[in-house]
Amino acid sequence: MTKNPKPGLNDSYTRYGKLAQVQTDALQLAGRFRIQALAERRIVADVRSKLALEPTHRLLEIGCNMGTLLIPLAFDVAEAWGMDHPNIIQLAKTRFADPRLNWLAGCFPQTQPAGKFDRILVNSVLQYLSNIADIEMFLDQALALLSDGGRLLISDLPNTDRRRRFQTSEAGKAFDIEWKQLSSGPETHADRKQHEIFDGATVIATFNDDQIFALASRCRKGGYHAYIMPQDPRLPFGHTREDLLIVKP
Numbered sequence: 001m002t003k004n005p006k007p008g009l010n011d012s013y014t015r016y017g018k019l020a021q022v023q024t025d026a027l028q029l030a031g032r033f034r035i036q037a038l039a040e041r042r043i044v045a046d047v048r049s050k051l052a053l054e055p056t057h058r059l060l061e062i063g064c065n066m067g068t069l070l071i072p073l074a075f076d077v078a079e080a081w082g083m084d085h086p087n088i089i090q091l092a093k094t095r096f097a098d099p100r101l102n103w104l105a106g107c108f109p110q111t112q113p114a115g116k117f118d119r120i121l122v123n124s125v126l127q128y129l130s131n132i133a134d135i136e137m138f139l140d141q142a143l144a145l146l147s148d149g150g151r152l153l154i155s156d157l158p159n160t161d162r163r164r165r166f167q168t169s170e171a172g173k174a175f176d177i178e179w180k181q182l183s184s185g186p187e188t189h190a191d192r193k194q195h196e197i198f199d200g201a202t203v204i205a206t207f208n209d210d211q212i213f214a215l216a217s218r219c220r221k222g223g224y225h226a227y228i229m230p231q232d233p234r235l236p237f238g239h240t241r242e243d244l245l246i247v248k249p
């Protein structure tokens with residue numbers, strides 16, 4: 001189902017679509033660094049436990065990219081849906097073609113799958129929207145797709161306040177030194193292209209404590225339970241990001 005497009009909402013989505021034409025490495029196309037390959041493998045277990053998936057569930061991932069999280073999660077549920085830019089969905093389909101997983105090309109919320117979902121995952125996506133108004137609209141439209149008792153996990157939200165608290169700790173200072181050493185390798189052609197494609201993007205990029213509390217509070221006022229949850233520090237950005245779990249009573 002396609003609704004009228006809203007200008008501005010598509011900026012990073014469109015850029016990700018361009019990136020898929022030059023970057024076919026699934027880790028980097030999903031916005032992670034090469035040095036995070038092992039840490040990425042821990043994300044599925046983390047979101048799986050927060051979503052509390054059941055074999056009867058209908059699961060949707062909005063911004064599923066090449067399906068690194070959704071493909072394994074599809075084996076836990078009755079029916080899985082993943083949506084993203086057509087160029088990315090084309091790559092995802094070649095990675096995993098199975099009737100248990102339905103790929104949907106399109107930009108949310110203009111494009112939406114039919115029906116309600118028991119579980120919805122939005123991992124590492126909201127920071128790519130342009131402003132809080134677009135984020136609230138995205139959130140409201142995702143909540144409207146939830147079944148009664150359903151869960152929406154908005155995970156991997158970069159939080160500048162959390163980052164500052166970590167970076168000023170002894171553990172944070174040691175991590176920074178190690179990160180700089182590990183990530184100082186040569187740039188590839190695809191790395192350079194990736195920087196060019198995202199140069200000047202209109203993205204909110206990070207949140208702070210107040211903004212994350214405000215999103216949780218807005219959900220509660222709207223009649224949902226909402227919880228801010230920590231990430232496992234061993235996740236790719238586990239020291240500086242956190243999750244918002246929203247439950248429809």
Ligand SMILES: C[S@@+](CC[C@H](N)C(=O)[O-])C[C@H]1O[C@@H](n2cnc3c(N)ncnc32)[C@H](O)[C@@H]1O
Pocket residue numbers: 009012013016017029030031062063064065066068069083084085088106107108109122123124125128
């Ligand atoms: C950083 S990647 C995260 C991918 C995946 N969720 C993961 O964690 O591995 C963000 C993805 O969200 C997609 N995206 C951004 N805005 C979107 C929107 N409005 N509708 C659908 N996909 C969107 C991008 O195309 C990109 O593939």
